[in-house]
Amino acid sequence: MEGxxxxxxxxxxxxxxxxxxxxxxLKDISISIKKGEFASIMGKSGSGKSTLLYILSTMDRxxxxxxxxxxxxxxxxxxxxxxxxxxxxxxxxFQFHYLLSEFSVLxxxxxxxxxxxxxxxxxxxxxxxEKLEMLHIGHLAKQRASRISGGEKQRVxxxxxxxxxxxxxxxxxxxxxxxxxxxxxxFSIFKQLxxxxxxxxxxVTHDEDFAKRxxxxxxxxxxxxxxx
Amino acid sequence: MTNWSVILNIAKTHLITKMKSTVxxxxxxxxxxxxxxxxxxxxxxxxxxxxxxxxxxTPHIHLYSEIEPTLNQPVSRYQAYEDAFNIVHSVKxxxxxTKIHNxxxxxxxxxxxxxxxxxxxxxxxxxxxxSGSLELGGNLVGVDIMESVRLYxxxxxxxxxxxxxxxxxxxxxxxxxxLANKMSLSIGDRVxxxxxxxxxxxxxxxxxxxxxxxxxxxxxxxxxxNTVQRILGEPQNYITDINIKLYNLQSAPTMARSLExxxxxxxxxxxxxxxxxxxxxxxxxxxxxxxxxxLLIVAGFGIYNILNMLIYExxxxxxxxxxxxxxxxxxQLVFMSQAMIIGAVGGIxxxxxxxxxxxxxxNIAFETQALPTITTYPINYNLGxxxxxxxFALVSTFIAGxxxxxxxxxxxxxxxxxxx
Ligand SMILES: Nc1ncnc2c1ncn2[C@@H]1O[C@H](COP(=O)(O)OP(=O)(O)O)[C@@H](O)[C@H]1O
Ligand SMILES: [Mg+2]
Numbered sequence: 001m002e003g004x005x006x007x008x009x010x011x012x013x014x015x016x017x018x019x020x021x022x023x024x025x026l027k028d029i030s031i032s033i034k035k036g037e038f039a040s041i042m043g044k045s046g047s048g049k050s051t052l053l054y055i056l057s058t059m060d061r062x063x064x065x066x067x068x069x070x071x072x073x074x075x076x077x078x079x080x081x082x083x084x085x086x087x088x089x090x091x092x093x094f095q096f097h098y099l100l101s102e103f104s105v106l107x108x109x110x111x112x113x114x115x116x117x118x119x120x121x122x123x124x125x126x127x128x129x130e131k132l133e134m135l136h137i138g139h140l141a142k143q144r145a146s147r148i149s150g151g152e153k154q155r156v157x158x159x160x161x162x163x164x165x166x167x168x169x170x171x172x173x174x175x176x177x178x179x180x181x182x183x184x185x186x187f188s189i190f191k192q193l194x195x196x197x198x199x200x201x202x203x204v205t206h207d208e209d210f211a212k213r214x215x216x217x218x219x220x221x222x223x224x225x226x227x228x
Numbered sequence: 229m230t231n232w233s234v235i236l237n238i239a240k241t242h243l244i245t246k247m248k249s250t251v252x253x254x255x256x257x258x259x260x261x262x263x264x265x266x267x268x269x270x271x272x273x274x275x276x277x278x279x280x281x282x283x284x285x286t287p288h289i290h291l292y293s294e295i296e297p298t299l300n301q302p303v304s305r306y307q308a309y310e311d312a313f314n315i316v317h318s319v320k321x322x323x324x325x326t327k328i329h330n331x332x333x334x335x336x337x338x339x340x341x342x343x344x345x346x347x348x349x350x351x352x353x354x355x356x357x358x359s360g361s362l363e364l365g366g367n368l369v370g371v372d373i374m375e376s377v378r379l380y381x382x383x384x385x386x387x388x389x390x391x392x393x394x395x396x397x398x399x400x401x402x403x404x405x406x407l408a409n410k411m412s413l414s415i416g417d418r419v420x421x422x423x424x425x426x427x428x429x430x431x432x433x434x435x436x437x438x439x440x441x442x443x444x445x446x447x448x449x450x451x452x453x454n455t456v457q458r459i460l461g462e463p464q465n466y467i468t469d470i471n472i473k474l475y476n477l478q479s480a481p482t483m484a485r486s487l488e489x490x491x492x493x494x495x496x497x498x499x500x501x502x503x504x505x506x507x508x509x510x511x512x513x514x515x516x517x518x519x520x521x522x523l524l525i526v527a528g529f530g531i532y533n534i535l536n537m538l539i540y541e542x543x544x545x546x547x548x549x550x551x552x553x554x555x556x557x558x559x560q561l562v563f564m565s566q567a568m569i570i571g572a573v574g575g576i577x578x579x580x581x582x583x584x585x586x587x588x589x590x591n592i593a594f595e596t597q598a599l600p601t602i603t604t605y606p607i608n609y610n611l612g613x614x615x616x617x618x619x620f621a622l623v624s625t626f627i628a629g630x631x632x633x634x635x636x637x638x639x640x641x642x643x644x645x646x647x648x
Contacts, residue, residue: 087553112552114234
């Protein structure tokens, strides 16, 4: 099988919301992302894109079907194991650049690596500065996270997602809150990561231009994959 | 595997950015522990002082022979009236002496008993103190003064003069402080006493005795045992009371009962005499712990509230931490550490404040006629209470922190990120 080089694969994922009413939100989702692939997910608001991404990022465990990461089944693992997997293998960028506002930019980026604890503090700091440098925000390292602009925050969030050199980077409308200049900036960073580091990316977007320039568009409609 | 340095770093940052809440919460603990240390040091200090005052002066067992009517009147032994209903009017006590029969052998026996710290003879005599034309009724107690010093802290109650002076003076007397006042006598003076029979003796005042209990100091004086025996014209074996001090106070009641049987004497033990006294100590302890625990519960609610608020404010942070790979337990530990830091810091300051207040109380003058040996308020510095205090602080903050932090552990990051 060619499945060997899939970084992410799902088989027949279904999810229901029970409240407020029974609602079949994801229907038989089977997708796969190849190593080094930059895929985007598009679909109308409410079609289930975010819900799917939360499952793929292992944060949501309440579904049926199977999720593989690096060809390893992660469905059914304990919350603790999933935290570890998330920490090591998955980088996540939200639409709202969620940073710990009381920490400095550098500390925000270092945090997941400190949690992983595979490298020394000095090494982590060096790596974090390197990531910030790569995203052209090295000069902000010492700033408080609450004191920088929206576009800068999103780049800090990307640096944080990259700090443990994850297998895949996921984004839920990461440019949804940015102006076209900053959106373009984020897109080129993603593109660069794919080309230079061979990173796999899966990004939900509303932006048609953005999606068209990715390797592949996965189209969702009413909880179903209609095109991939 | 828990990465403590990261968790503590996050906890520390939260605490520092919420300095006002942190200080408020810590102060709650500080007051609780400070109050506990102050109260417990003072109350147990008081207990000890009163113990010293009463228990140290009091023999654990007191032997004496009681004057009482015979239980079996002669008529009931008379077989002819065996089945009759006998009524005896105006029963009188049998003519007998107040001395303890075979006192010297009993003393010897007791002083070889391994449970006994010391047994001392005493001779209590009714006398009159003569002052001009005035006769003051009272009593003179003949004692082995050096044994009384050893066993009953007698030296503390000799406010002028020394016990050695009494021991070395043939006709010496330790005059009760109240008596000395009434008769305007002081050390070196002579006092005339008269026995019930009317014999008059002059005694030399070698010291002043003050027990702190006015009723005693107004009537009672001490002299050497053989002096009193001579005054009464009684032989060396004439002893009215035997005072026993044990190694272990707890065995006093059983030993008293067995001595009563063995020697046909009356024996009272310290527990009978001091039952009320124990109640006082217990109530003081109860007050101490009730007040301290109340304060700590209040402090605990403070911590609980502040932590709940903090967790509510930090929902987003919790979601980010969870999304980037921190487990629910890590999140719980972040908030738990905050509670414990508040508890430890507040607790340590509480100990310091408690110690400071204790020192302050310790230096407040407290002079009273009733307590000749006490000059300041009593404080008991016992390291054990400080250990209990800090344990209290940590346990109460643990409980107060557990519930909110457990809630934080179970927060679903997806719900927060979705914003519902
Ligand atoms: N916690 C929830 N309970 C019930 N319904 C939900 C919940 N979260 C999302 N939904 C519903 O599920 C559907 C898919 O939501 P979502 O995945 O956020 O869509 P998208 O990201 O594509 O806009 C929507 O109709 C939304 O209202
Ligand atoms: Mg969405």
